[in-house]
Amino acid sequence: MKAWNRNVKIGIAFLVGLVMIFFGVNFLKGVNIFKSQNTYISVFDNVNNLNVSSPILVNGFQVGLVNSITMMQNDSMDFAVEIRLDKGFRVKKGSKLEFSSDFLGSSSVSLQNNPYTTEFLSPGDTILGTRAVGLMDGVARVIPKTDSIMSRLDSVSIALQTIATNPSWITAVESMSKTMTQLESSSVSLRKVMSDL
Structure with a gap:
């Protein structure tokens, strides 16, 4: 009789556990079964x-x-x-x-x-x-345009770097700098001459 009583308790505990699992899973899913x-x-x-x-x-x-x-x-x-x-x-x-x-x-x-x-x-x-249409859909449409702009900026950057490192360009800039200095000194002397008149 004791063994039968113990088996009944185990069976009832097992059924209660199954019912709790069923309700718990449905609760976690957000499903109200009632x-x-x-x-x-x-x-x-x-x-x-x-x-x-x-x-x-x-x-x-x-x-x-x-x-x-x-x-x-x-x-x-x-x-x-x-x-x-x-x-x-x-x-x-x-x-x-x-x-x-x-x-x-x-x-x-x-x-x-x-x-x-x-x-x-x-x-x-x-x-x-x-x-x-969400935020990510809008971003997905903008990304190809951004890639195109970045490639163009990269091309411009390379062209500017090529020009800036070109020896003839450097010589031309230095020559222009000297010319500007000479123009300034000529301008000062011309003002002096004009003021003396």
Whole structure:
């Protein structure tokens, strides 16, 4: 009887541990299993830095999470992003999901609810997905122009260095310096002569 009692305690402890792991993992993911949610799909061409459990925000307020990201089997290499939104939040037709990421690598998805309609999407419908132009996208566009400018500046620097180290150029500059000195002395003597008149 003691062995059976001990085995029951071990079994109960094991089940309690499994339940705690289940709730702990879901808590760390940000999933509330007691709250009912609606699922929607959105399609993106680039999901760089988008992660499962990334927040879905409406005007900065979290209304859901990214549930899964899967590659679609089509020629354009698109990605289907499944999102779960709080059951009380209704998505209007024509709304869009805007995915953005910052230079530190964190990402968020903003739901832009269409203010011009009163019709709502049904759970399971597709929401238009777009990618916001972020700081890193702007930097990526500027880098090629910067490289072009740097190569031109390098060419100008080399040309100036070639001119400055050319012996004939150095001789010409020294000659100009002597000429300027002579002009100054001539100017002084000319003033003296003019003042004597």
